[in-house]
Amino acid sequence: MNRNKGLLLLSSLGVLALLVAAAVQENILKSWRRIQGAAKTEAGPVEVRLRQIVVPGLKAADRCVSCHVGMAPGESGILGPRAVAAHPPLAHDPGEYGCTACHGGQGRATEEADAHGAAAFWPEPMIPLRYAYAGCGTCHTHVRVPSQSALERGRNVFEQLDCLACHKLDGRGGTLRPWGVGGMEGPDLSRAGAAGGGVGWYERHLEKSQEATDGVWKTCFGAIEESARADLAVFLASRVGAPGLVEAKALFHTLGCRGCHKVNGVGGDDGPDLTRAGARDPGRTDFTHVPGEPALPNWFAEHFRDPAKIVPGSLMPVLGLTEEQIDGLTFYLLSLRQSGFPEAYWPKDRILADRFGEREFAADGATLYGTFCAACHGAEGQGMRYPGMPVFPAVANPDFLAVASDEFIAGAVERGRPGRRMPAWGEKEGGLRAEEVRSVVAHLRVLGGVSAAEPDPQPPRWAEGDAQVGERLFGAYCAGCHGATGQGAESPALNNHVLLSTASDTYLARTIARGRRGTSMEGYGDASTVHPALSAEETEALVRFIRTWEKAQ
């Protein structure tokens, strides 16, 4: 009897104690209560309550503003701990888009670790502050970028002309006021490209400068050359309020990453599709070999340093990038986080690209070559040799360009070399359009300094001759590099059916006879220490033999 009473008493007291503990935990100890308790406005302390931004269209209920009170829409003048500070000025109203759409993290959470996404089982942690503008990529999947060189030229002009004296750009500059203290400050140019304005700025500036009799307008502004103005225009058009991101993307488009990786449906297919690489779930990512914090930026950076160390068996070569380049690429990859937001939320750039097929990157031959070809064929078309991989051909070799017709090269680009690492770049496979392929070919001719191939009066197929003779010659002189059945080894594969169907006999014969200077392919029209000169008939027999593989397939 007393035992039962004792049991009841003790367990009831225990329950009471635990309930009180739970109540204290929930109603007093929560960190957002503490932070709000420490915040105040001039009118007095702020009301301590849960706050949130609800955006039904994005299915967001972002409670970030429970701690970051100063960032809640309509709040101003809140003082207190760092967390309650106001948001830096921004183009998008948080009341309209919430917080997580740009920053990632777990909007519904009310505890720091959960909200910032450091907790387990939250696939989308916050983007680190230093890469914050990568968040733009959630919606702005097609931020327009010029080529990197144009961007650099523009920036140089901008700096040289000292535009920063009057204008602000990404928080820099704008110290000089043309009418003295309190006078007009040049407009902030950080988002000049997004506004799309600036038409006629030069004329207006010039006019003011001519009107002025003294002061800054008179001394600081003068005539600008037309080419410099063009560079400036490109640079200003790229200022869309995402500092760093445009540069990072331009860098990505220079290093030829898309030669192997697809982004938004355009690119090679040797490597993984990167369209949503920045939205990768860290919980499903192997951080075993990544030093430092198990966060996505670290993974990307380490992966760029040594891909095979992070992903065993990776085909990606060690690119030998500088730390600055690695940081830029990491930035860009983090921005590849295309969301499933409804189309009503799509920005103009994405609609133009997705619905009207507009390219967001510069579509000149140099940029296209840099974007899609440079990683394998070299920035100058000189060919590349990565450890443990076959040689990538020197596509800007003058000897090659002299014998290869534009159609042949375009065919090689569009159809690729099935079975080899060269992917097909036609619109269906790699996403390049016919006119873009033509610009790439034209750019190759610029790189190689050969404006056109030598004319070929003959029909594509004319070689006759004895295939058996050809076979004997092939075994003696060619098989060592091209493989016994032309399957390719150190040198390109010759039995590739796309090569055989697009190459003319003239192309093959001339290549055999002249070779390619600067590569291991010698010209067999002349004798050397290791081989005699092949006669025209022997060359023809070789071509004939090579053609037998076409029939075999």
Place this chain on the structure above:
Amino acid sequence: MSGQQRPSSALQDFARNLRQAPRRFLETVFRHGPPRTDRTRSTFVFGNVFLHLHTARTHRWSLRWTTTLGLGLVSAAAFVITLVTGILLMFYYKPYPDAAYQSIKDIHFVVPTGQFMRNIHRWAANVMVVAVILHMARVFYTGAYRAPREFNWVIGMGLLVTTLGLSFTGYLLPWDQLAYWAITIGANIAQSPREITDALGITEWADVGGLQRQLLLGSDVVGEEALIRFYLLHVMLLPLLLAALLAVHFWRIRKDGGLARPAGADQRLGPPPGDTYPVFTEAPQKTYQLAAIVRGRTAAVGNGPENTLPSMPHLFYAELGVFMLTTLICLALSLWIDAPLKELANPNVPENPAKAPWYFLGLQECVSFSAFMGGVGIPLIVLVGLGLIPYLDREDKGTGEWFGGPGGWPLVRRAVLFGLGAAIGVEALAIRCGWLREWFPDIPQLVITFVNPGTILAALYAVFSLFEVRRRNSVRAGALALFTCFLCGFVVLTVIGTHFRGPNWDFFWSPADWPKH
């Protein structure tokens, strides 16, 4: 009342009645005064709809802590706790994919007391499963299933299955990865009779498995239809079923003469303590007339008021105490460990390993050998076997005694050793050397279905208990051996499934050794 005096007017009556209404209201609620005498104490019990499931007096044997360990009460208390917290959670839960997950996040982060409620709900559900299993073991080991309590044992089986069903259906509701893939597996276990029908080539016109799965999911994938069905089962059908079975279960306890107690219980209890009132010092004023016209035994046979105590307050202190203790355990666990919630369900990326709730991991271990045998066959055999126990064991020696009195314990000890040894041995063999498919790649599925570590283990247990039946010349001994073995097998398989199985259901000594994705 208003005889000679001037009749009071109806208006005066009205005023007086209105004045007295509060007092009268209280009188109609608390009718019998403080429960200080035997009579008022009895009235207290049978005058209250919630308490009248109890007898007015309780035998002192039933009040001993070692008689039941309070396990049945713990189960019932855990049910009440899950019921209350579950109803509260329904204020915020939205049974629709994605929205379900978001609503759980909201419950966790912003609903007042929400996180605590969900934790309690989850932990009380776990406590309930543990308590129900232990309660079953207690009833078995004290022989409390014997006549006339056979049917209540069968009802108890029903309660066990319903409890597991409630847990299983609740598992899907958060709509996270854990839930999604555990339910995908569960639904495919429901489909596993196809293993047999496929082997017999009759699936086309007798697709029992497919039908079961379709009924469970309402579709061919785990999606919104499955979620709403699981929700319905979880908050409506199964709780109603459980409540109904529970009512029968309680009622049968009374009808079957209260808790089982050994024949010599009265002698062993000794004289009642001095501060309790001895009964039947006067001749009873009532006879049991009614007994003559009702068939069967009366509830009072063998259950006379000797050595009993008034249920109010003796039994109720104990019951309330156990209820509060259960609450205490659930609260402590809830404050200590949060209920899990993984990523939002993603039908394209399976969890690896996808583990069911822990109490199903023993089954999942069997399932890893054969979906049908592990998921349907063996559980069915175990349930039928358990249900048959009271009908096979018709002895009455040792009823109400732990392990049937002295001599039972050595047998149970041996059965524990054999049960653990056999389970670990068979598992070790299968883990180290593989099974038939690895040895004979062309072996037909039907052979594996019937000859796999799960069935071998069950057969070993059966042989062991038949051996004990012969050795002891007692069916009871066989039952003790078999039940103990199965309990041990359940523990071993559950521990292996919970702790030692990792991605791809491979064996690992510790979760720390799991490969990283």
Place this chain on the structure above:
Amino acid sequence: MTAEARAPRSRLDPEPVSRRDFLGLAALWAAASALGFALIGSLRLPRAAVLSSPSKKFRVTLPESLPAGQAFVPPGRAVALFRDAEGVYAVSLICTHLGCVVKSTPTGFECPCHGSRFGLDGTVAKGPAPQPLPWHKITGGAGDYVVDESANVPQGTRLKA
């Protein structure tokens, strides 16, 4: 276990429970307060700490051609915006009677539920509505405005266009 306690008594007598059963009373009170505390906690649950309705502040762009005195109702919002010579103002479309959305007519607003009528400035003309339709705070300018449904301004307050 005194001799007195053992003396036979009638079953109808009270059991000699000590009137000062401290342990029992303490246990019962502890249980009652624990359950009471739990009940209070549970009752807090249904009152949501945050509401799932979207922000009461929204942006709106007024058409250039909006004639004076004609209501502009942004899609999905129960607010009518007007522009006249003196400026821009926003009138709530939620009937002050029982919350139906009123319909904008050339002469004012009509509530379809119980027949309340309001003038163009929101004053009650007829029906059960106890209060005029409130005017909401409006900020911004040059065609782009931000309306705050949670903040009211006195009737007649216009934002200079």
